Amino acid sequence: MxxxxxxxxxxxxxxxxxxxxxxxxxxxxxxxxxxxxxxxxxxxxxxxxxxxxxxxxxxxxxxxxxxxxxxxxxxxxxxxxxNDFEAELVVDDDPKFVVGYVESAEAHPKSDHLKVTKTRVSDTETVQIVSGSPNMAADILVVVAKVGAMMPDGLIIWPGELRGIESDGMIVSGRELKLPNAPQRPGALILPADYQPVGEPFDFKRAQTLFDA
CATH class of the missing domain: 3.30.1940 (Nucleic acid-binding protein fold)
Known part of the structure; x- marks a missing residue:
């Protein structure tokens, strides 16, 4: 990383x-x-x-x-x-913000508002992400901040747990991505079904007009 x-x-x-x-x-x-x-x-x-x-x-x-x-x-x-340190830096060019598909969203066993999702982030990778978004559901296209992503506010996404359940990544909102005119309230950014293929890097340039009236 x-x-x-x-x-x-x-x-x-x-x-x-x-x-x-x-x-x-x-x-x-x-x-x-x-x-x-x-x-x-x-x-x-x-x-x-x-x-x-x-x-x-x-x-x-x-x-x-x-x-x-x-x-x-x-x-x-x-x-x-x-400077007598180890040359240990390795290039990391893996896209960290990608289009994901929520395959399932089940109630968290220890929370009345969290959902445990299985979210596909490529043709070969599905991750478990715990989400508190009130609009979280199965069969939606979303934006996933993968482990190693730096959010616009500087937050870094690391592997973690929410109420004892493993979570590897974050399903993000337009507000968290600081997209123009995004609703200033909790809720995952749900993309149109044909917006981008699953696993592709999220197109931030295109998304600048996503919330235009």
Whole structure:
């Protein structure tokens, strides 16, 4: 997993690279302009902060999530090696927002408002997602934020549980995707049945007019 973001207004010329979810006990190690954050218990890398990153990657014309190229990841790995860290960054070009099809939506055994869905996200992959959307039902086309997705508000989708039931991803609303004119209330974004094939990356550009009157 590799999730990167750049917010020069808040953090200056710093690239944040996230590899794993946060843990309670962390170790911080800084060499020159690179800081490694790791899990104290396992030693696994949780993420890196790359300071003065424009010296390595050039000017980043981004404010938010950064989708790095293979060349840029290689440049960061060279920077890690030069600073006595492991070159462990791997390109992640798997689409994280895809069109999904809800095959089933059953009542959560420990909740009166949650639904446990089986949602197809490709021809070969169906995931279990717990949803609190009041309009959740079987046989609808939706947008799925897969594990590793960064939402527009900065929330990262990790594997988790809701009331003891495993949930791998999130069925999202137009409001959560910050689409223009989206209803400002809870509820999954239900796409027209022929909007896009299941498993395709969600077309954010096309969706800018989805809620036009």
């Amino acid at each position: 590799l999730i990167t973001s750049y917010n020069p207004t808040e953090l200056g010329d710093t690239l944040i690279a996230i590899l794993r979810p946060d843990t309670a006990d962390q170790k911080i190690e800084t060499h020159q302009n690179v800081t490694r954050i790791s899990d104290t218990a396992t030693g696994e890398t949780l993420g890196y902060n790359f300071f003065d990153v424009s010296k390595t990657l050039g000017q980043l014309e981004v404010n938010g999530q950064v989708h790095l190229t293979a060349e840029q990841v290689d440049q960061l790995n060279q920077l890690l090696t030069a």
